[in-house]
Amino acid sequence: MNFIDDKLEEFCVKYSSDSIGIIGQEIKERTLKSSELPQMLSGEMENSFLGFLIRISNPKVLVEFGTFTGYATASMAMNSAVDAVVYTMDKEGKHNKANQSDWKKAGIQQKIQFFQADALVKMYELPKKWDFVFIDADKENYPQYLEFAITKLSENGIVAVDNALWSGKVLQSEKDGETQAIFDTIEMAKCNPNLYVTLLPIRDGILLVQKRSH
Ligand SMILES: C[S@@+](CC[C@H](N)C(=O)[O-])C[C@H]1O[C@@H](n2cnc3c(N)ncnc32)[C@H](O)[C@@H]1O
Known part of the structure; x- marks a missing residue:
């Protein structure tokens, strides 16, 4: 869901830098054709913003929870930086062949390491300190993902958690399991005095x- 008017969002996209170039359009078209849930794609506005954050914070180790069709991964x-590495995990492997082909076409394949694995298990095996983390996999496990990511964060590292307002459902008093997990994640972050949120x-x-x- 978008919280702003479609026309205003289009205007923002038009006057923001494109984070991903021509390959973004191809990934979007492929996602619409090959996925039953194309709305899972993170999209231009969000990636322009995350791209800006990445550019100002210069992370060398980036970690993505939930690769899907590789849009945010590519961004x-x-x-x-050229010497950065993006570790990305997805329990599904069905998009991997097409993802690898798109990443190769964009000249970024050598920077990306994809793991077909349950992120809840694989996250413990990823090396080093993490500088930039994008959490965008199953919502029920968001609290565990954030809790662990914080332990792995480098000194100025940043975690971005997607779908944090979950179409506004975080405001509901009766929350389903996914909404409650997202709400718990937000609360956990805000209640931690060691974090700026x-x-x-x-x-x-x-x-x-x-x-x-x-
Ligand atoms: C919203 S999509 C990710 C979108 C992607 N980050 C983007 O920017 O376009 C969520 C993905 O998380 C994956 N996923 C769900 N549960 C997972 C788990 N436990 N471990 C790894 N991946 C998981 C799904 O298969 C799906 O591809």
Whole structure:
């Protein structure tokens, strides 16, 4: 869901830098053809914003929970330094062949390591400290993903959590399992005095978290 008028969103996209270039259009078209849930794609506005964050924070180790058709993965790779690496995990492998082909076409394949795995298991095996994390997999496990990501964050590392407003359902008093997990994730972040937290109504909501140095 978008929280702003479609025309205003189009205007924002038009006057924002394109985070991903021509390959973005191809990934979008492929997603519409090959996926039953094309709405899972994160899209231009969100990735332009995340691309900006990546450009100003210069992460070298980027981690994505939930690859899907590789749109945000491509954006993360394109907006990070040449020596950066993007680790991305998805329990499904059905989009991988097409993803690899798109990433190769865009010249970013060597920066991306894809793991077909349950992120809840694989996250423990990823190396090093993480500088930029994009959480966008199954909502029920968001609290575990954020909790673990915080332990892996480098000093100025950032975590971005997608769908943080979940079409506005976070406001409901009776919450289903996914909504409750997203709500718990937001609360956990806000209640942690060691984190600086911003919750933004971009697309379906983005929760941004950084470890406080002061
Ligand atoms: C919303 S989509 C990701 C969209 C993608 N990040 C983008 O920007 O276009 C969520 C993805 O998470 C994956 N997923 C769900 N549960 C998972 C799990 N436990 N481990 C890894 N991936 C999972 C799904 O297969 C799906 O492809």
